[in-house]
Amino acid sequence: QKEVEQDPGPLSVPEGAIVSLNCTYSNSAFQYFMWYRQYSRKGPELLMYTYSSGNKEDGRFTAQVDKSSKYISLFIRDSQPSDSATYLCAMLGDDYKLSFGAGTTVTVRA
Amino acid sequence: EAQVTQNPRYLITVTGKKLTVTCSQNMNHEYMSWYRQDPGLGLRQIYYSMNVEVTDKGDVPEGYKVSRKEKRNFPLILESPSPNQTSLYFCASSPKGSEQFFGPGTRLTVL
Numbered sequence: 001q002k003e004v005e006q007d008p009g010p011l012s013v014p015e016g017a018i019v020s021l022n023c024t025y026s027n028s029a030f031q032y033f034m035w036y037r038q039y040s041r042k043g044p045e046l047l048m049y050t051y052s053s054g055n056k057e058d059g060r061f062t063a064q065v066d067k068s069s070k071y072i073s074l075f076i077r078d079s080q081p082s083d084s085a086t087y088l089c090a091m092l093g094d095d096y097k098l099s100f101g102a103g104t105t106v107t108v109r110a
Numbered sequence: 111e112a113q114v115t116q117n118p119r120y121l122i123t124v125t126g127k128k129l130t131v132t133c134s135q136n137m138n139h140e141y142m143s144w145y146r147q148d149p150g151l152g153l154r155q156i157y158y159s160m161n162v163e164v165t166d167k168g169d170v171p172e173g174y175k176v177s178r179k180e181k182r183n184f185p186l187i188l189e190s191p192s193p194n195q196t197s198l199y200f201c202a203s204s205p206k207g208s209e210q211f212f213g214p215g216t217r218l219t220v221l
Contacts, residue, residue: 032208043114043200043212044153051208088153096160096207097168098143100153 003027006089006101014109019076023089023101026070030099032092033065035074037085038103044088048074079108112137114213116201122219123191131186131216133201139211141204142184143168144176146197147215153200159184160207191220 006023013019021035032051036044048063050056050072056063064073072091076083089101114135123129135142143158145168155168159178173195175187184203188195196219202210 034208034210036212041215043214046209046211049209090153090210092208096141096158097166098155098158098207098210099169100145102150102152 003099004089004091004101007104008102010105010107012107012109013079015079015081017079017108019074019079019083019106019108021074021076021087021089021104021106023072023091024070025072025091025099027091027093027099028067028070029093029095030091031094033063033072034090034092035061035063036088036090036100038088039085047087076106081108081110084108112211114201114203114211116199116213116216118216119214120217122221124221125192126190129188129191129218131188131199131201131218133184133186133213134182135184135201135203135211136182137203137205137211138181139203139205140181141207141210142178143202143204143210144174144184144186145200145202146170146195147200148197156186156199158207191218193220196220 035048038044053067062075086103088103144156157176201213204210
């Protein structure tokens with residue numbers, strides 16, 4: 001079993017819809033939780049970064065971490081065609097090794 | 111401009127011919143790391159470095175070497191490349207390891 005599980009999708013939504021992405025994990029030592037966005041042929045770009053449990057909002061993006069359930073989520077409100085990309089969750093523990101989910105490919109249809 | 115640069119961006123080589131992929135960052139970050147990205151397997155960490163002269167293995171270190179002699183540079187060395195090392199490679203840097211900033215990637219093909 002992988003340390004971080006993420007549904008690869010693909011996920012297709014109409015413009016303006018809410019995109020909901022999630023990851024589950026098995027390592028209780030993870031303390032830092034991140035979401036990256038990766039456009040085709042580009043490097044991953046950090047979107048959201050959360051330490052421990054809780055919610056964090058940045059514009060149209062909301063990240064949630066539930067450490068008791070070992071579950072993290074990313075919500076994108078009012079989705080735009082420019083949000084079409086692969087979204088990767090990532091987690092870091094005390095050993096400073098970063099573990100990624102497989103990534104979910106999202107397409108926002110105009 | 112704050113950035114992570116990698117060279118070369120594209121490389122085609124043959125089995126057994128030693129190669130080095132360079133990585134440099136201008137953000138004075140302590141932490142640097144190398145990843146490979148393969149379809150269906152996602153991003154996997156090869157090696158990381160918490161500081162100068164300190165390196166540690168990630169999840170897939172076999173067949174790779176790294177060195178960290180200066181804070182800004184973290185080259186990835188393939189002493190004897192094999193076809194199973196054909197992949198997309200990313201270098202990243204971070205102030206402490208959490209918020210990592212990625213380079214543009216190096217696409218390596220080993221024939």
